[in-house]
Amino acid sequence: MGGAGLPVWVEGGYRREPRNVATNFGGRQMAISHKISGNAMQMVVCQVDDGQTLYAEAGKFLWKTVNVGIETKISSPNNQGGAGGGSGGLLGMAVNVGKRMLAGESIAFQYFTPHGGAGLISLAGTLPGEMRAIELDGTRGWFAEKDAFVAAESTVNFDIAFSGMKAGFKGGEGFVLEKFTGVGTLFVAGAGNFIELNPAKYGGKIQVHTGCLVAFEDTVRYGVERIGALNAQTIMSGILGGNGFNLATLEGDGTVILQSMTIESLAHAIVKNSHAGHEEKATNPLGGLFGGRD
Numbered sequence: 001m002g003g004a005g006l007p008v009w010v011e012g013g014y015r016r017e018p019r020n021v022a023t024n025f026g027g028r029q030m031a032i033s034h035k036i037s038g039n040a041m042q043m044v045v046c047q048v049d050d051g052q053t054l055y056a057e058a059g060k061f062l063w064k065t066v067n068v069g070i071e072t073k074i075s076s077p078n079n080q081g082g083a084g085g086g087s088g089g090l091l092g093m094a095v096n097v098g099k100r101m102l103a104g105e106s107i108a109f110q111y112f113t114p115h116g117g118a119g120l121i122s123l124a125g126t127l128p129g130e131m132r133a134i135e136l137d138g139t140r141g142w143f144a145e146k147d148a149f150v151a152a153e154s155t156v157n158f159d160i161a162f163s164g165m166k167a168g169f170k171g172g173e174g175f176v177l178e179k180f181t182g183v184g185t186l187f188v189a190g191a192g193n194f195i196e197l198n199p200a201k202y203g204g205k206i207q208v209h210t211g212c213l214v215a216f217e218d219t220v221r222y223g224v225e226r227i228g229a230l231n232a233q234t235i236m237s238g239i240l241g242g243n244g245f246n247l248a249t250l251e252g253d254g255t256v257i258l259q260s261m262t263i264e265s266l267a268h269a270i271v272k273n274s275h276a277g278h279e280e281k282a283t284n285p286l287g288g289l290f291g292g293r294d
């Protein structure tokens with residue numbers, strides 16, 4: 001973690017740390033200072049300097065200092081030039097908004113810029129789980145599952161990538177992915193605990209539950225394949241195994257981030273236990289006193 005002349009929260013004191021990548025303007029660019037805290041539901045506090053802007057998915061903001069201004073725009077950082085009215089820019093913005101609508105994401109971003117000195121901004125994901133800061137150095141991009149994005153520096157480009165109709169219809173989660181390129185800090189969030197893997201260390205290819213994927217480097221190839229030949233055992237596994245008939249495949253040499261809990265499993269557990277609670281209260285008037293529930 002680092003910041004442009006700004007302290008980073010470190011146990012026992014502060015430190016300053018540059019991002020070790022070359023910029024188009026010469027020298028080295030500084031990473032955004034940040035601290036990720038919490039356990040079951042992590043949040044991040046970012047310290048943003050004058051001249052830096054952080055943009056976030058709508059609904060991820062928690063709190064900020066008063067010197068940080070907020071703007072809501074439908075354009076992504078790599079499409080800002082179109083806001084002035086050029087026909088090409090407006091067309092590009094419309095395409096960008098259309099992609100986000102197709103992905104089921106908010107059509108607007110919130111932009112946070114400090115004035116008169118450094119400011120603090122706090123953000124979080126929407127599910128109980130972890131957050132991760134990813135540093136893009138301009139040599140590799142990242143793909144993320146459509147609900148994983150929390151925030152990024154304005155120097156990080158946002159786009160929607162399509163994994164292909166075949167993979168999308170099979171995998172459900174993977175038809176629409178978010179793509180991030182450029183140089184800067186990117187924050188993603190997921191459900192449960194994060195698991196980092198490199199397929200190259202496991203024979204070059206891994207298979208994962210389609211709902212467990214959070215993000216992966218663009219050096220890794222994504223696909224979806226059936227769990228086996230279509231027979232009685234495959235049908236049994238697909239219906240009763242909880243994984244469906246398909247698994248996501250990740251091939252190549254690069255970092256893959258998985259989540260230990262899927263949105264579907266969390267929703268299923270909530271619905272199951274909410275029904276159980278109503279049934280128990282109906283049959284046990286003493287509630288959790290002897291039944292073990294509140």
